[in-house]
Amino acid sequence: MLTMETLCKTYPNGTKALEQISLNVDAGEIVALVGGSGCGKTTLLRMISGLEAPSRGHVAIDGETIHAPHPAIGLVFQEARLLPWLTVAENISFGLDDLPKAEQDARVDEALLRVGLAGYGKRWPRELSGGQAQRVSIVRALVTQPKALLLDEPFSALDALTREKLQDHLLALWETHRPTLVLVTHDVEEAVALADRAIVLQPKPGRIFADIPIDLPRPRDRLSAEFAEAKRLVLTALDGSINQPNPHQPGKVYSPAAGGSF
Amino acid sequence: MSEATLDTPNQTNAQPQAARFAVFGTSFLIGLVLPVTATLLYEGAFRLGLVQARLLPPPSRIFTTLWTLAKTGELTTHVLATTWRVGMGFGLGAFIGMLLGALTGASRNARRLLDPMLQALRAIPSLAWVPLFILWLGIFESSKIALIAVGVFFPVYLGVMAAIANVDRKIVEVGRAFRLSRLALVRRVLLPAILPDFIIAIRSGLGLGFMFVVAAEIMGASEGLGYLLVDGQQLGKPDQILAAIIAFAVLGKIGDWLIVVLTKPFLTWQDTHQRGA
Numbered sequence: 001m002l003t004m005e006t007l008c009k010t011y012p013n014g015t016k017a018l019e020q021i022s023l024n025v026d027a028g029e030i031v032a033l034v035g036g037s038g039c040g041k042t043t044l045l046r047m048i049s050g051l052e053a054p055s056r057g058h059v060a061i062d063g064e065t066i067h068a069p070h071p072a073i074g075l076v077f078q079e080a081r082l083l084p085w086l087t088v089a090e091n092i093s094f095g096l097d098d099l100p101k102a103e104q105d106a107r108v109d110e111a112l113l114r115v116g117l118a119g120y121g122k123r124w125p126r127e128l129s130g131g132q133a134q135r136v137s138i139v140r141a142l143v144t145q146p147k148a149l150l151l152d153e154p155f156s157a158l159d160a161l162t163r164e165k166l167q168d169h170l171l172a173l174w175e176t177h178r179p180t181l182v183l184v185t186h187d188v189e190e191a192v193a194l195a196d197r198a199i200v201l202q203p204k205p206g207r208i209f210a211d212i213p214i215d216l217p218r219p220r221d222r223l224s225a226e227f228a229e230a231k232r233l234v235l236t237a238l239d240g241s242i243n244q245p246n247p248h249q250p251g252k253v254y255s256p257a258a259g260g261s262f
Numbered sequence: 263m264s265e266a267t268l269d270t271p272n273q274t275n276a277q278p279q280a281a282r283f284a285v286f287g288t289s290f291l292i293g294l295v296l297p298v299t300a301t302l303l304y305e306g307a308f309r310l311g312l313v314q315a316r317l318l319p320p321p322s323r324i325f326t327t328l329w330t331l332a333k334t335g336e337l338t339t340h341v342l343a344t345t346w347r348v349g350m351g352f353g354l355g356a357f358i359g360m361l362l363g364a365l366t367g368a369s370r371n372a373r374r375l376l377d378p379m380l381q382a383l384r385a386i387p388s389l390a391w392v393p394l395f396i397l398w399l400g401i402f403e404s405s406k407i408a409l410i411a412v413g414v415f416f417p418v419y420l421g422v423m424a425a426i427a428n429v430d431r432k433i434v435e436v437g438r439a440f441r442l443s444r445l446a447l448v449r450r451v452l453l454p455a456i457l458p459d460f461i462i463a464i465r466s467g468l469g470l471g472f473m474f475v476v477a478a479e480i481m482g483a484s485e486g487l488g489y490l491l492v493d494g495q496q497l498g499k500p501d502q503i504l505a506a507i508i509a510f511a512v513l514g515k516i517g518d519w520l521i522v523v524l525t526k527p528f529l530t531w532q533d534t535h536q537r538g539a
Contacts, residue, residue, distance in 0.1 A: 049439065051435060051438060051439065068441070069438055069439050069440070069441050071441065075439045077432070077435075077436075079432065081432055081433065081435075081436050083433065083436065083451070083454070084531050084532070084533060085454040085455070085457070085531045086454075086531075094436075094440060094450075095440040097446075124530070124531045124533075125531075125533075126531070126532075126533035
């Protein structure tokens with residue numbers, strides 16, 4: 001469904017953000033991109049979204065190469081990024097301009113109900129808490145019914161309790177249309193709670209270090225032994241990605257300058 | 263007033279009408295404290311014979327002059343003439359400033375092409391245009407309006423250009439992610455985003471409009487508040503000069519207040535630290 005082929009990104013100042021990323025994501029799959037800071041996971045997401053162009057390689061959705069933001073792909077940012085001059089309802093219908101007004105209203109009302117914000121439609125964004133704003137931002141991306149939804153550390157600014165609630169909200173929303181989800185996170189627990197696969201990225205330059213399937217039934221019990229085991233696997237890979245040279249490039253000499261001097 | 267805000271903690275604009283007027287009334291009165299005190303002090307000093315009233319007449323005499331001017335209808339004529347000139351010049355200057363500011367703010371190429379020339383023109387003291395405008399447009403209304411428009415143009419142009427160029431990248435990206443066309447991006451994201459800055463720009467534009475109407479009227483007019491100033495100087499009537507100055511202050515304040523009041527409904531979304539104060 002989403003295919004990335006030998007994606008590379010070098011910034012004008014010579015920084016190599018990503019090198020040779022190849023990845024396939026199936027329809028309806030939830031994939032978590034995990035990695036330490038500076039591993040290029042946000043850059044990768046921005047290239048899938050079409051906001052940034054790769055230096056080499058290409059991204060495609062259902063075989064169609066992505067050059068610019070694509071109608072079938074929704075995007076949720078790290079901050080809610082609601083437009084402050086629009087009410088909550090107007091923010092949610094921001095991408096629905098082509099639909100008749102009645103259909104817009106119906107979708108907005110349903111969306112607000114789904115995220116527990118019924119009756120909040122006429123409020124201003126400044127009147128929402130961080131968690132409420134991020135819920136609005138998620139449904140703003142979902143009401144257009146995209147085939148794929150990209151989320152860039154959407155819950156990282158929230159407290160632990162709110163974060164867990166919003167992860168559950170996200171899964172409940174995903175259940176209805178089952179869009180493909182690609183989620184960038186630095187939170188291993190979040191990756192294991194949500195994803196079918198955790199892709200661990202290695203920094204400098206960003207490469208795929210490990211691709212770990214998480215075969216746990218949903219709803220997932222965060223306190224179970226299996227959950228803990230999956231978390232341990234991803235954490236070990238994450239540690240390895242920071243402390244070791246790339247296993248896919250055996251000839252390369254490990255240098256402490258490349259990160260990992262603990 | 264306080265119980266009204268407590269009743270509706272989460273609602274905007276839900277304060278009862280009466281409470282809002284009370285708030286408005288209070289702040290209006292606070293604003294009057296300094297000018298009224300100064301007026302009374304001076305009047306008192308005059309009555310006690312502490313100041314010479316030949317060059318700075320006491321408030322009572324200024325207001326008598328103002329009242330006489332108003333009664334004969336003379337004041338209305340002058341105020342209307344000045345208002346009309348400022349209105350025309352401001353409309354023209356603000357409109358062109360808005361268009362060019364939006365263009366140079368949104369397009370880097372337009373900025374490269376237009377901005378250097380406009381900045382160079384801005385460096386010319388605007389009064390230097392007067393002889394040329396009189397030569398081109400005659401000594402009557404057109405040259406005055408042109409001068410006012412030039413004065414209004416620059417703050418509006420600069421304000422709009424800077425505001426558009428400074429719109430948060432993250433907000434613009436939301437527009438891009440939803441695949442807005444260039445025009446839709448301007449209409450649905452850029453324009454609402456710059457509205458607060460735009461209002462400040464036209465307010466400073468209007469202020470300069472009043473500055474230049476005085477210049478224009480001093481240089482030759484048979485009516486207008488600026489004419490009253492010159493007339494007062496030539497006939498040695500400081501009370502008339504001060505009356506005209508007071509009329510300017512009132513007129514300018516009303517103009518500014520109108521902009522603020524008329525645009526307020528479009529800014530209720532703002533999340534500023536003085537909200538509700």
